[in-house]
Amino acid sequence: MRIIGNHVSPYARKVLVALAIKRIAFEIDPIIPFFGTDDFTRLSPLRRIPVLVDGDVTLCDSSVICEYLDEAYPAPPLMPAAPADRARARWLEEYADTRLGDVIIWRLFQERVIKPSVWRTPADETVIATATDQDLPGIMNWLEDEAPAAAFMFGAAPMTVDITFACFFRNAALAGWGPDAARWPRAVAWIARCQEIPEFAATIPIEQLFMTARRADRNRVLRDAGLAIAAETVGGEAPRKGVMPI
């Protein structure tokens, strides 16, 4: 099984944590989507990561991939059992992928991390201030009502939805923002529990290697850290403007 994507992307990280929890071996082509070649566009027509290639099966979209993993490799489960719970899990994940994706990734993280590191342009502080002062407090107010008082959203074991939120708030932290534990105690404690899942915590040092290594050295550094790096890559030499890497 091959994953195209990297540990800094919240969508790719979600899949990588799911694979680790399910003890599924994989190799990885750790590209940044902006750098994808035409072969990447053929595999992922929306130029999104992650992409999963499992024999004849090629899949895009982290939610689709996680549902596939849960159906093809059922143990341990990453979805609750009852239809109403499964539906709520899917809806919360969709909320995160859409709304947290919009605010945390495409405003906060884009301005603070992607613009300087990929496009070599400065951050727009007005966009960041709107995200942290208006959008994120609204999201946190909503999440404080949804978050579980103990353990995880659907009981003692973490599900895909718990991993999903952990990933987005990790990107918020990488962009220098975290929610106030005094203002949203239940949500903040739940996010911390999600980020303490061993398979999630194990992604942090890899993410740091990815972010600090020079691009030319990245795959070697990640291989030295124990990752099975794919022999083939769909990554190119320079980022492309005008694509739709969501």
Add this chain to the structure above:
Amino acid sequence: MRIIGNHVSPYARKVLVALAIKRIAFEIDPIIPFFGTDDFTRLSPLRRIPVLVDGDVTLCDSSVICEYLDEAYPAPPLMPAAPADRARARWLEEYADTRLGDVIIWRLFQERVIKPSVWRTPADETVIATATDQDLPGIMNWLEDEAPAAAFMFGAAPMTVDITFACFFRNAALAGWGPDAARWPRAVAWIARCQEIPEFAATIPIEQLFMTARRADRNRVLRDAGLAIAAETVGGEAPRKGVMPI
């Protein structure tokens, strides 16, 4: 079971066709999301339609709702059986909801229908030309490879994914655009088959009543046509700017 949404929305129509195929009785609160009240925002924090309320279960997002319906009311199935097929169905639906949503709804239909009818502003013909001359041909080229040569995506019976594409291309038609059958014969024939599904075809006269009735008369007209209109509504008197009705 109550559905909040209307037959013109491709996302709401998808759910309404699924309910019809499964012979599930429902009542409808046929609002336009821009007109939603604060109660609508509480039920649907992204201010999207459709919303499903089934006893204690309140769900947003058409894909989440259709998966719930298929798990809670399995016959007839609207998802294929094998994990790899289910994953492909979900990915094609996600592609449609994202990419066709972006181009057909938020460029073509928004300019041609929503702006004049909801916001009383003229269409931007440049936006429409980009959608019809650049984006839609690219989408159709991709879809020509994905569309089945006969019947539906996963065999003799239509699934949620077939309904999904039927809905988006109906909105394209309402905005005055249709794909060229000489250029994309396989995709166009498949879209036609999907739109001939009786439960889909039955939505067309209702959609026409919705689009032609004055807003104050709409619910009465729809009730006269046989729809079970909900006694309560989360629709307001005027549209709101600055919301996120995707």
